[in-house]
Amino acid sequence: MVMTKIKLFSLCLFILAFGGRAYSQDFDQSQNSGQSPNFQQIRIGYVNSDDILSDFPEREQATEQLLVLSKEYEKELQLMQSEYNKKYSDYITYQSSLAENIKLRRMQELTELENRMQEFMSMAQQDIEYQEKEKLQPLRQKIYEAIRQVGIERNYTVIYDLADPGIAFVTLQAEDANTYVKQKLGIQ
Numbered sequence: 001m002v003m004t005k006i007k008l009f010s011l012c013l014f015i016l017a018f019g020g021r022a023y024s025q026d027f028d029q030s031q032n033s034g035q036s037p038n039f040q041q042i043r044i045g046y047v048n049s050d051d052i053l054s055d056f057p058e059r060e061q062a063t064e065q066l067l068v069l070s071k072e073y074e075k076e077l078q079l080m081q082s083e084y085n086k087k088y089s090d091y092i093t094y095q096s097s098l099a100e101n102i103k104l105r106r107m108q109e110l111t112e113l114e115n116r117m118q119e120f121m122s123m124a125q126q127d128i129e130y131q132e133k134e135k136l137q138p139l140r141q142k143i144y145e146a147i148r149q150v151g152i153e154r155n156y157t158v159i160y161d162l163a164d165p166g167i168a169f170v171t172l173q174a175e176d177a178n179t180y181v182k183q184k185l186g187i188q
Contacts, residue, residue: 042157043154043155043156043157043175044156044157044158044159044160044173044174044175045150045151045154045156045158045159045160045174045175045176045177046159046160046161046162046174046175046176046177047147047159047160047161047162047176047177047178047181048161048162048163048178049140049143049144049147049161049163050163051163051178052143052178052181052182052185052187053136053139053140053143055182055187055188056139056142056143056185056187057187058139059136059139062132062135062136062139065131065135066128066131066132066135069127069128069131070128073120073124073127073128076120076124077117077120077121077124080113080116080117080120081117083113084110084113084114084117087106087109087110087113088110090106091103091106091107091110142185143181143185146181146184146185147159147161147177147181149184150177150180150181150184151177154177154180156177159177160174
């Protein structure tokens with residue numbers, strides 16, 4: 001987020017510095033020639049890459065694959081939970097008749113099972129997040145390439161991505177480029 005703000009600030013400084021210089025050159029030339037100054041039009045567009053991604057046909061397939069993976073992890077966690085519940089139930093049922101060393105060993109087994117379940121849940125969550133990133137990254141790359149092409153073709157000065165939390169304001173003059181990017185990607 002900080003890098004985005006730095007880039008945005010740098011872009012604003014660039015536009016101000018070179019835009020002002022170009023204006024003053026045009027103004028000086030027009031004063032000498034008696035013509036009106038030639039102002040370069042700045043075109044600002046915006047997209048919402050999250051909206052575009054949600055309309056991507058391949059996203060649904062990636063989401064289905066992630067759901068299947070999530071269900072596999074859920075089944076494994078349920079097996080671990082069943083094993084834990086059985087051992088816990090046995091411990092509670094027989095704890096009064098067990099020797100102290102056996103009680104301690106069974107409590108240690110329960111603690112180890114709890115730790116393994118927590119580690120498994122953490123690993124599963126990390127894997128699902130990684131898989132999501134891996135499956136969606138090529139789609140995001142296509143979107144950003146299409147945004148770049150639309151920016152060049154439609155002569156935008158800048159296109160802001162509203163999915164980026166660093167952008168909080170869009171002027172009324174900004175043009176919604178989602179339609180053009182979707183057209184470029186062949187998305188309805």
